[in-house]
Amino acid sequence: MTALATPVRAPERSEARGTTPSRRRPLRIGMLLLSILAVVIAAIWAFPVYWMINSSMLSTATLESSTPTFVPIGGSLSNFEKVLSPSFFSALAVSVGVTLLSVAVCLTFAFLASIAISRFRFRGRVSFIVTILLIQMLPAEGLFIAQYKMMSSLGLLSNVLGLSILYVAAVVPFTIWMLRGFVAGVPAELEEAAMIDGLSRTQAFVRITLPLLAPGLVASGVFAFLQCWNEFTVALVIMENNRTLPLWLRGFVQQSATQAIDWGQVMAASTIVAIPVIIFFVIVQGRMTSGLVAGAVKG
CATH class of the missing domain: 1.20.5 (Single alpha-helices involved in coiled-coils or other helix-helix interfaces)
Structure with missing residues (x-):
């Protein structure tokens, strides 16, 4: 009789199995x-x-006490009721108008310029790029006198249009440089393939390239929005009568020598100024996190 063959088991690697958990623990x-x-x-x-x-949500007496209050127990919204005055809505209208106009114009110019310097080779291209970088080195404080005289000669002091022009001039150079990286990251071969399939150059750009650049436009728009919404010094020089929200907020701490600062109202006003920024980020955060080349390989 022949003995039945029994399968031979490979020796278990007890040492390796025993050391794996100890390696993962650190x-x-x-x-x-x-x-x-x-x-x-x-x-x-x-x-x-x-x-x-x-x-x-706390009163001034509570805020000025030596014991800090970390939880607003027993607080109220009275500070917000005092802050929401006609002057706030006037400043809000000025800030919204200046910011929306500046962002729209800035993105339009920056988008066209970034496409030109990324997709085309022309005389003076390198000099234009270097000029954009050099403009960023100019201190804003050194331009205040020239800006004031220019706006005064044009009759645009305390004017939404005048302040928007200065904001666009200040923000558009960096926005061009920022969008240039996004445009250069989208291969031009995608448009060429679409043109081979029968689309015109304009149709290929609108259907293929523009959707891929949407996250870049949103990111650049966020930068321009924050710069225009929070800007203080240029508005302080140009806006003599109409006030933006940062100037309106400054009025709460610019009290007379005999009048104490109501810090509860200052904090309530600061919270209200921050709300539009939060809403803006909630709206655009989906675009900011989407992929730059999403949909590039769709058939």
Whole structure:
């Protein structure tokens, strides 16, 4: 009789199996420590925002006490009711008008210029790019006198159009440089392939290239929006009568020597000024996180 053959098992790698968890344990501990550190940094970063909102619901007496109040227990919205005056809505209208006009014009000029310097080779192209970089080195304070005289001669002092012109001139150089990177990242071969399939150059650009540049336009628009919305010094020089929101906010701390500053109203006004920025980010955050080449390989 022949003995039945029994399968021979390979020796188990007990050593390898025994050392794998021990190797992973330091990695997990390191990731846990990094996560805790990230949470601590985020809490430190977010605390001023929380303190602003918390203080906006407290009275001035509570804010000036030696014991800080970290939770607005028993607080009220009276500070917001006092802040929402006709002067606020007037400043809001000026800021919204200046910001929307500046962002629209800035993106239009920057988009066309970025396409020109990225897709075409022309005389003076390098000099134009260098000029854009040199303009960024000019200090804004050195231009105040010239800007004031220019706006005064044109009759555009305390005017939405005049302030928008200065904002566009200040923001458009960096926006061009920013959009240039997005345009250069989209291959020109995509348009050429679409033109081979029967589309014209304009149709290929609108259907293929423009959707791929949407995240870049949104990112550049966010930068231009923040620059125009939060700008203070140029508006202080040009806007003598009409005030933007930063100038309106300054009025709460620019009190007379005999009048104390109401910090509750200051914090409430700061919170209200920040709300439009938050709403804007909620609207555009989906575009900002979308892929730059999403849909590029659709048949």
